Amino acid sequence: MPNDSELIRRPDFLQMGPFFKKPHFLRLHVRLLLENQRMNITDTIAAIATPPGEGGVGIVRISGSGVWRIADEIFQGPEKPSAAKGGTFFFGKIVAADGTVIDEGLCLIFRSPRSYTGEDTIEIQGHGGSIVLKKILRRCLEAGARMAEPGEFTKRAFLKGKMDLVQAEAVADLIHAQSDRAANAALEQLEGGLSKKFNRLYDGLVETAADIETTLDFIEDELPDDVFPNLGKKLDESFQTLEELLATWDEGRLLREGARVVIMGRPNAGKSTLFNALLGQDRAIVTDIPGTTRDIIEESLVLDGVPLRVLDTAGLRETDCLIEQEGIRRARAHSASADIAVYLIDCSQPFSHDDGEHLAKLNSKRTVVVLNKVDIRHSGFKFEISDFQPVETSLVDAGGVDAVKASIAVKLEAGVNLTAPVHAVISERHRNLLETARAELILARERIANGGEEAAAPAADHLRTALEALGEVTGRVYHNELLNNIFSRFCIGK
Ligand SMILES: Nc1nc2c(ncn2[C@@H]2O[C@H](COP(=O)(O)OP(=O)(O)OP(=O)(O)O)[C@@H](O)[C@H]2O)c(=O)[nH]1
Ligand SMILES: [Mg+2]
Numbered sequence: 001m002p003n004d005s006e007l008i009r010r011p012d013f014l015q016m017g018p019f020f021k022k023p024h025f026l027r028l029h030v031r032l033l034l035e036n037q038r039m040n041i042t043d044t045i046a047a048i049a050t051p052p053g054e055g056g057v058g059i060v061r062i063s064g065s066g067v068w069r070i071a072d073e074i075f076q077g078p079e080k081p082s083a084a085k086g087g088t089f090f091f092g093k094i095v096a097a098d099g100t101v102i103d104e105g106l107c108l109i110f111r112s113p114r115s116y117t118g119e120d121t122i123e124i125q126g127h128g129g130s131i132v133l134k135k136i137l138r139r140c141l142e143a144g145a146r147m148a149e150p151g152e153f154t155k156r157a158f159l160k161g162k163m164d165l166v167q168a169e170a171v172a173d174l175i176h177a178q179s180d181r182a183a184n185a186a187l188e189q190l191e192g193g194l195s196k197k198f199n200r201l202y203d204g205l206v207e208t209a210a211d212i213e214t215t216l217d218f219i220e221d222e223l224p225d226d227v228f229p230n231l232g233k234k235l236d237e238s239f240q241t242l243e244e245l246l247a248t249w250d251e252g253r254l255l256r257e258g259a260r261v262v263i264m265g266r267p268n269a270g271k272s273t274l275f276n277a278l279l280g281q282d283r284a285i286v287t288d289i290p291g292t293t294r295d296i297i298e299e300s301l302v303l304d305g306v307p308l309r310v311l312d313t314a315g316l317r318e319t320d321c322l323i324e325q326e327g328i329r330r331a332r333a334h335s336a337s338a339d340i341a342v343y344l345i346d347c348s349q350p351f352s353h354d355d356g357e358h359l360a361k362l363n364s365k366r367t368v369v370v371l372n373k374v375d376i377r378h379s380g381f382k383f384e385i386s387d388f389q390p391v392e393t394s395l396v397d398a399g400g401v402d403a404v405k406a407s408i409a410v411k412l413e414a415g416v417n418l419t420a421p422v423h424a425v426i427s428e429r430h431r432n433l434l435e436t437a438r439a440e441l442i443l444a445r446e447r448i449a450n451g452g453e454e455a456a457a458p459a460a461d462h463l464r465t466a467l468e469a470l471g472e473v474t475g476r477v478y479h480n481e482l483l484n485n486i487f488s489r490f491c492i493g494k
Contacts, residue, residue: 094139359388
């Protein structure tokens with residue numbers, strides 16, 4: 001954790017409620033404000049904003065106070081960029097220091113605060129070849145810009161108050177989204193849906209904290225009887241909101257990282273056949289030799305808007321082969337961390353007690369049982385484990401693959417409500433901070449429930465710690481380490 005002197009608070013805290021005007025908070029703020037001055041950004045950054053490779057157009061983005069001087073030096077058009085109006089663009093040439101032409105293209109003008117970063121910004125649209133774009137970028141650096149770090153444009157947007165941290169994170173989520181659903185959830189977050197919920201929670205707690213501190217100014221006998229019960233009620237409401245936010249984490253994880261679906265079963269059951277059928281491609285080797293698959297094979301797939309990471313594994317059996325043993329160890333290890341296990345049983349043979357033993361170790365809520373090879377079903381085969389409703393397949397001709405998919409989707413519903421509209425969901429970082437706030441809130445509630453004068457000061461202390469954690473979520477309170485962590489996930493040029 002950073003120490004106080006590394007904490008930086010954005011100026012908007014000064015407009016916050018009465019709680020923050022209390023002397024102990026003010027002391028901290030003055031120091032933070034001084035720190036904030038140091039963060040004043042004076043340099044101008046540049047980066048290629050389009051992905052590497054060839055394309056119709058490529059964009060170089062330049063942002064900061066020196067942008068007009070640099071633009072006038074490197075871009076020759078019908079007017080000087082420094083004289084152009086914001087929201088306009090014109091055609092011209094990008095020129096080297098000796099006047100030779102590097103490329104021709106468009107110069108887009110964005111004037112502060114109406115730009116992505118909130119600073120004066122230009123975007124040069126040149127031809128989309130990597131050599132040309134590198135030349136334009138080098139020219140910008142030569143003219144005085146500095147190479148932007150990953151996510152630095154978005155970091156500046158945050159520091160300028162264009163967006164909060166939750167929205168900035170949504171930018172990265174949107175870029176990394178693997179499915180429609182994940183992209184829509186990120187968009188909702190970018191538009192402020194999640195921030196609003198966090199802010200409501202934060203503001204509610206600030207109010208309650210202020211009320212608690214006010215009780216300190218009274219002698220206990222003077223306090224109306226209902227003061228502490230009312231404070232308790234307010235805390236309960238905030239607690240409820242916090243719990244609702246925390247409950248979206250599972251869904252957030254599944255949407256961002258993808259649900260892990262591990263295919264398991266004894267050798268030759270048809271696991272690799274199912275794996276290939278789910279992917280719609282001949283990815284894993286399929287043979288009739290038991291023990292074909294040894295290593296874990298992993299591929300991505302999108303099911304009902306939820307990204308999946310599907311893993312094919314080695315068949316479970318006793319074996320002397322060291323390679324196979326390692327494969328089986330890995331299969332078991334991966335099944336332990338699976339969101340969904342798909343357990344295949346070969347029903348061309350009588351039911352094996354080994355399958356019964358393996359299934360006994362799996363959670364029925366997160367396991368899809370597949371009875372495969374029904375085309376050559378053994379007359380003596382019987383599946384009698386009531387915890388599972390198996391899906392019957394004949395995967396050799398792709399029979400029943402859709403039923404397996406549907407069954408996976410049903411199990412996934414526990415984590416993601418696929419029929420509900422898409423909504424913004426919290427991330428691992430949000431969850432950790434919310435957990436801290438939750439623990440403090442529980443302690444504050446206990447104090448308030450006991451009531452009395454001695455309860456108020458410690459309860460207010462707990463709320464203050466909870467607020468610090470919540471403040472870090474949206475960035476009302478932040479420190480450099482936190483920003484570095486968040487923005488290093490971004491690509492350069494964003
Ligand atoms: N008749 C029939 N044969 C099947 C079916 N599904 C798979 N097979 C065959 O069963 C054999 C084993 O299939 P795999 O997909 O390699 O089985 P596996 O579970 O991955 O086996 P290991 O990798 O050895 O653990 C292959 O010859 C498949 O063609 C089915 O539904 N019916
Ligand atoms: Mg296999």
